[in-house]
Amino acid sequence: MREHQTLVSAQGLAFSYNGSGKAVFRDLSVNIPDGSITAILGPNGSGKTTLLHLILGFLHPNQGLIRLDGRLQSHYSRREMGRFMALVPQNEHLAFNLSSLEYVLLGRAPYLGPLQTPTGRDREVACAALRSTGAEDLKDRSLDTLSGGEQQLVAIARALAQEPRLLLMDEPTAHLDLGNQGRVLDVVRRLAGEGVTVAFTTHNPNLAASLASHVILISGGGVLAADATGLVLTEENLSRTYGVDVAVVQIGDRQTIWLRDASCVEDHRPGAAQKL
Numbered sequence: 001m002r003e004h005q006t007l008v009s010a011q012g013l014a015f016s017y018n019g020s021g022k023a024v025f026r027d028l029s030v031n032i033p034d035g036s037i038t039a040i041l042g043p044n045g046s047g048k049t050t051l052l053h054l055i056l057g058f059l060h061p062n063q064g065l066i067r068l069d070g071r072l073q074s075h076y077s078r079r080e081m082g083r084f085m086a087l088v089p090q091n092e093h094l095a096f097n098l099s100s101l102e103y104v105l106l107g108r109a110p111y112l113g114p115l116q117t118p119t120g121r122d123r124e125v126a127c128a129a130l131r132s133t134g135a136e137d138l139k140d141r142s143l144d145t146l147s148g149g150e151q152q153l154v155a156i157a158r159a160l161a162q163e164p165r166l167l168l169m170d171e172p173t174a175h176l177d178l179g180n181q182g183r184v185l186d187v188v189r190r191l192a193g194e195g196v197t198v199a200f201t202t203h204n205p206n207l208a209a210s211l212a213s214h215v216i217l218i219s220g221g222g223v224l225a226a227d228a229t230g231l232v233l234t235e236e237n238l239s240r241t242y243g244v245d246v247a248v249v250q251i252g253d254r255q256t257i258w259l260r261d262a263s264c265v266e267d268h269r270p271g272a273a274q275k276l
Contacts, residue, residue, distance in 0.1 A: 006032070006033060006034065006070075007032050007033065007035075008055055008066070008166065009031050009066070009070075010054070010067075012027055013029070013061045013063070013064035014026055014027060015050065025051075025061075025221050025222065028223055032199050033213075035195060036213045037188065037189075037211055038200075038212060038213070039212035039214070040199060041216065042217060047218060047221070048201035048203075048218065055168065055199075056081070056087055068081075068084055069165070079110050084165055084166060085167070086160070087168045087170070088167065089155070090171045097144055099139065100135065101126060101139040103143055103158055104139075104157045104161050107157075107159060107162045126157070129157040132187070133153040152176060156169075156172075164196070165197060166197045167199075169201070170200070172184055172200050173185070173207065185210075188200070188211060205246075215227070215228075216232075217238075224241055229255075230255065233257065235248045245260045246258070247259075
């Protein structure tokens with residue numbers, strides 16, 4: 001089994017938004033293992049997206065340090081950061097109506113000089129990224145004609161065009177139907193198999209259980225648990241995080257998480273609980 005080294009290390013992070021008077025993080029320390037699929041799991045408002053934006057350098061901590069592959073984040077240029085990692089946001093609004101290929105080519109910005117137009121090599125990389133997500137047939141379609149699932153696949157392709165070592169995804173399956181959820185998850189698994197480290201946020205513990213090799217469970221401004229998925233997704237940890245009585249059911253080699261019915265607290269069968 002491959003031994004994971006740390007790709008991203010955040011130590012002692014404190015952060016609050018200007019004027020909020022409320023700390024999002026007080027003393028948060030997390031590691032994202034190289035080659036892993038890491039779920040950043042927590043309830044709504046726990047700071048999952050904020051953590052991604054701190055790693056990306058979009059936000060700056062009030063205290064604490066972030067290292068990327070052992071090097072201080074502050075020592076990276078913006079171009080180096082753009083080559084090291086890419087973000088697939090939950091929602092992205094563009095001022096211009098681009099074709100899918102034009103949009104994916106935006107991912108080549110870290111490799112272009114000022115006012116430089118994309119080269120043949122850049123177009124090759126962009127087309128390969130579309131192929132890798134199964135979206136090559138969409139390359140000439142305008143973004144505003146795509147379904148939500150198609151837009152998400154194209155957004156992943158734009159991120160892959162950056163050729164990143166780390167792919168960050170904010171709620172990657174939010175608002176998608178089951179078919180498109182499955183397509184996105186298949187792409188994530190394949191990317192991880194090709195050596196791309198993936199970290200994604202979610203409030204859904206079942207998504208973390210089905211996809212992630214590691215889980216970072218955040219709540220109350222800090223890390224409640226962080227380790228291999230099976231060690232983090234316990235009834236005790238999840239009940240503390242969400243403030244409800246949670247049952248974790250082992251089905252084959254997978255964990256399934258249920259909201260336990262108060263009248264059936266001792267019954268761990270799926271029929272006695274509501275799936276989270």
